[in-house]
Amino acid sequence: MNYKLRSLVAASLTGALMLGVAQQASADSTTDIVNALVAKGVLTEEEGALLTKGREMESVSQAKAMKKASKLKVSDAIDNAELYGDIRVRVEQRNGEDVAGKEQDRTRDRYKLTLGVKTESGNFYTDLALAMGQHGRSDNATFGSASGGSNGSNTKEAAYIKRAMVGYKATDWLALEAGRVANPLYTTQMVWDSDLTFEGLVEKANFKVGDNKFFLTGVQSQYLGDTRKYGGTATTADSISNWIMAFQAGAEVPLADGVKGKAALTYTTYSNNDRAGKFVPAIGSATTLGTNVVGTNNLRTIEIPAELNFSTSGPLSYSLFGDYVKNLDGNDRRDAAVAGISGAANKAKLDSNDDSAWLLGVGINYKAGPKVAKGDWSAKLWYQDVGVYAVDPNAVDSDFMDSKVNMKGVVLKTQYNLQENVFINFAAGHATNKNDKISTAGVAGDLGYNLKSYDLYQLDLTYRF
Incomplete structure (x- = not known):
């Protein structure tokens, strides 16, 4: 050619x-x-x-x-950025009766906003999110409320730092995170409210062996900032930092065709036994929650969350899930509470071994295709039983059971997708006090009572972007 x-x-x-x-x-x-x-x-x-x-x-x-x-432009150094968030509107009713027969019925309309951005740059990544609500376990604002207590003053709710995290992918299986970090533990709301974050360091290892997935997680989180222990006078102080340290090992494995199991073992300890004094609940007939219901003394827990997931050839799938917690220092926590009570008769009422908590539930999920779409729905039903000395009363779910321990009851949660990113949730729960000799101690929550019974109903509309 x-x-x-x-x-x-x-x-x-x-x-x-x-x-x-x-x-x-x-x-x-x-x-x-x-x-x-x-x-x-x-x-x-x-x-x-x-x-x-x-x-x-x-x-x-x-x-x-x-x-x-196609990427969200932040700077030339950023490989990828993702803007995310949600707006939620809620109608809620809480009913409670205390041990003296006093009742409270709170019906509220509420709303919530979360706005965040995630970025990636080389081996580094970040998560920065703003949310309403200055309390860690609730991002809600109530219709008609104002900071000065004067309804109609048009006071706008403030936005707070929800997460501020920098992460580093050391290898394809190991990641390190620092800052205000989303809870990295595989757990349930019986132990940790889903809105809570950790502040400190997190190490996450994820790897596969065949079809088996394994994960290891370490958490070192400073808890409610520094606390000071004074010896003698206020001018002689030893500054003692209080830390939560958690270590978790778990796996997700196929057990049979269409059946997968997941379980973990978590050890959690609190470093400063004197933070905020000793935990002391009230005697059951008292209407107060207790002398000191925020103490984290003598908390060294073993937690075992687990689940079984069953898939079918159709759109339905099913699950069986649970959680068990044992406070290894439960007897010492009880003894410290007894020491804070006067009178032999009252001390005897506190002499109870409520150092464990457990949860067991079932779930059903309908998903027509590989992606979430209009018409998909799900439901979960569980029962939980939480001893007064079993877990940290500052960390339990603020909805179920109103930020309190020494509670037992049932919870139903459902979801229906109006479209891929818009869904309706309905939740209902009923609980009673577990040990009527001891108060339902914990953060005052929305009902500041030593509760005898408690009911909660919530209807949500969420728009996710």
Whole structure:
């Protein structure tokens, strides 16, 4: 083939390559044509390789351009950024009766806003989120409320830092995180309210062996800031930091066709036994919660959350889940509470071994396709029983059971998707005091009572973006 004909063919193919930049199928066909012409001797191997290399460089440049055009622009150093958040509107009713027969019926309309951004840059990543509500276990604001207590003053709710985390992917299986971090533990709301975050360091290892997934998590979180222990006078102080330290090991494994199991073992300890004094609940007939219901002394727990998930050939799947907690220092926590009570008769009422908590539930999920879509729904029903000395009363769910321990009861939660990112939730729960000799101690919550019974109903509309 003479030089002019080769040049003509090369020019024609170059035009085809330029047109193929916009269509991958055309590009693949062009590569096939080049290979065929080389095989027939129309083009030399060097000419064919030159044309193919040019097309590959065009494809790489196009992919980079599309990536830059599609990402949220923050700075040239950021590889990817994702804006996320949700707006939720809630109608809620709480009913409670204390041990003296006093009742409270609170019906509230509430709303919540969360706005965050996640970024990636090389091996580093971040999560920054703002949310309403200055208390860690609730991001809600109530219709009509104002900071000065004067309804109608048009006071706007403030936004607070929900998360401020910097992470580092040390390897493909190990990540390190620091700052205000979302709870990384596999757990339940019986132990940790879902709104809570940790402040400190987190180490996360995730790896696979065959079809088995394993995870290891370490948490070192400073708890409610520094606390000071004074010896003698206020001018002689030893500054003692209070820490929560948690270590978790777990696995997710296939057990049979359509059946997967997941379980973990978590050890949690609190470093400062004197933070906020000793935990002392009230005697059961008292209407108060106790002398000191926020103490974290003598808390060293073993937690075992677990679940079984059953898939079917259709859109339905099922689950069986549970959680068990044992405070290894429960007897010491009880003895410290007894020491804080006067009178032998009252001390005897506190002499109870309520150092464990457990939860057991079932779930059903309907999902028509691989992605969440309109018409999908789910429901969970569980029973939980929480001893007064079993867990940290500052960390339990603020909804069920109103931020309190020494409670037992049932919870139902359902969800229906109006569309992919808009869904309705309905939740209901009923509880009673577990040990009527001891108060339902804990943070005052929305009903500041030593409760005898408690009911909660919630209806939510959530728009996620």
